[in-house]
Amino acid sequence: MYPSIHINLEKYRQNLNQLYALAKNHGQTVMVVSKVFCADQKLIDVINTTHIEYIADSKIENLKHVKTDKIKVLLRIPQLSQVNEVVMYSDLSLNSELQVIEELNDAAENINKMHQIILMFDIGDLREGIYYKSEYLSIIERILELKHIELTGIGTNLTCFGGVIPTKETLSKLELIKKNIEQHFSISLKMVSGGNSSAIKLLEKGELPQFINNLRIGEAFVLGRETAYGNHIEGMYDDVFTLKAEIVELKEKPSMPEGLLGFDAFGKPANFTDLGKMNRAILGVGRQDVDCENLFDTEDVHILGCSSDHLITQIKNNTYDIGDVLTFKLTYAGILRLMTSPYVRRVYESNI
Numbered sequence: 001m002y003p004s005i006h007i008n009l010e011k012y013r014q015n016l017n018q019l020y021a022l023a024k025n026h027g028q029t030v031m032v033v034s035k036v037f038c039a040d041q042k043l044i045d046v047i048n049t050t051h052i053e054y055i056a057d058s059k060i061e062n063l064k065h066v067k068t069d070k071i072k073v074l075l076r077i078p079q080l081s082q083v084n085e086v087v088m089y090s091d092l093s094l095n096s097e098l099q100v101i102e103e104l105n106d107a108a109e110n111i112n113k114m115h116q117i118i119l120m121f122d123i124g125d126l127r128e129g130i131y132y133k134s135e136y137l138s139i140i141e142r143i144l145e146l147k148h149i150e151l152t153g154i155g156t157n158l159t160c161f162g163g164v165i166p167t168k169e170t171l172s173k174l175e176l177i178k179k180n181i182e183q184h185f186s187i188s189l190k191m192v193s194g195g196n197s198s199a200i201k202l203l204e205k206g207e208l209p210q211f212i213n214n215l216r217i218g219e220a221f222v223l224g225r226e227t228a229y230g231n232h233i234e235g236m237y238d239d240v241f242t243l244k245a246e247i248v249e250l251k252e253k254p255s256m257p258e259g260l261l262g263f264d265a266f267g268k269p270a271n272f273t274d275l276g277k278m279n280r281a282i283l284g285v286g287r288q289d290v291d292c293e294n295l296f297d298t299e300d301v302h303i304l305g306c307s308s309d310h311l312i313t314q315i316k317n318n319t320y321d322i323g324d325v326l327t328f329k330l331t332y333a334g335i336l337r338l339m340t341s342p343y344v345r346r347v348y349e350s351n352i
């Protein structure tokens with residue numbers, strides 16, 4: 001039955017080990033981000049074979065089910081309504097709101113636990129974090145009073161909402177914050193979690209500033225690419241995850257719709273170029289499972305578009321039959337959607 005997502009556990013293991021070795025050589029600990037594959041336990045088991053220190057996920061529902069001895073990290077700022085689950089099922093969470101941290105403290109006290117936090121700072125990407133120009137010392141002062149919260153360190157996230165690329169200049173804003181906090185309170189922060197897959201270029205060039213000692217990596221492990229410039233990381237696999245879908249219709253048709261044109265099934269205005277007749281294959285997968293923009297063309301198959309349940313392609317080499325199965329490489333968003341869809345079968349292609 002198709003569609004199916006094919007997961008090569010051995011390739012994932014090799015990606016994890018290669019990049020982790022690079023990070024470790026540069027003094028980094030690593031959080032491997034599992035949300036893209038919904039913390040699938042088979043992939044978690046692969047992580048469990050490595051020396052990577054932390055497993056991080058944006059959803060506490062995922063962390064709750066993860067079986068591991070690694071330190072569990074909640075990546076998304078906790079919701080007030082979740083604080084009990086957060087202290088129960090994660091060891092460390094990324095935070096930016098004092099009110100939430102105080103409630104985490106109460107929840108941790110209730111179960112007699114210490115909960116670690118990384119305080120996030122926004123140094124320009126405009127997603128989560130205390131804005132770096134605002135007053136933060138009073139917040140730290142209050143956090144240091146809390147008996148069931150350990151301020152493990154500070155962090156920042158870039159190249160997510162604002163597309164800001166990590167550079168020495170941008171990261172120096174975080175370094176200043178670290179120094180201020182350490183001087184003002186005479187403490188030493190254990191962790192500065194300073195980047196994601198967009199920091200890998202700096203890491204490769206040996207230019208990641210020394211004050212950063214932790215990276216949170218998702219995309220680079222599953223796709224073998226850094227995300228500041230979108231470059232492939234030599235030696236890593238870009239096909240740990242692939243999609244297989246079945247041809248349900250195969251016909252020669254014109255490339256131009258006929259009649260008065262309005263909007264497609266998703267409200268987009270029709271926009272076509274007349275390329276004459278072409279061999280077209282329709283496959284049994286659609287936007288309910290993945291956006292066609294998140295699949296890559298193959299040598300033989302050019303993706304034309306999709307509706308909820310159909311992927312429409314142009315076949316360049318007319319050697320296919322109904323029932324044939326085509327394989328596509330995926331973007332990060334493609335993997336995320338396919339792993340989240342209940343209609344997509346998961347096939348594990350190697351054993352670990």
Ligand SMILES: Cc1ncc(COP(=O)(O)O)c(C=O)c1O
Binds near residue numbers: 216
């Ligand atoms: C806070 C945070 N850190 C790190 C990551 C990982 O980012 P990337 O997949 O670019 O490595 C994410 C996203 O998954 C995130 O939300």
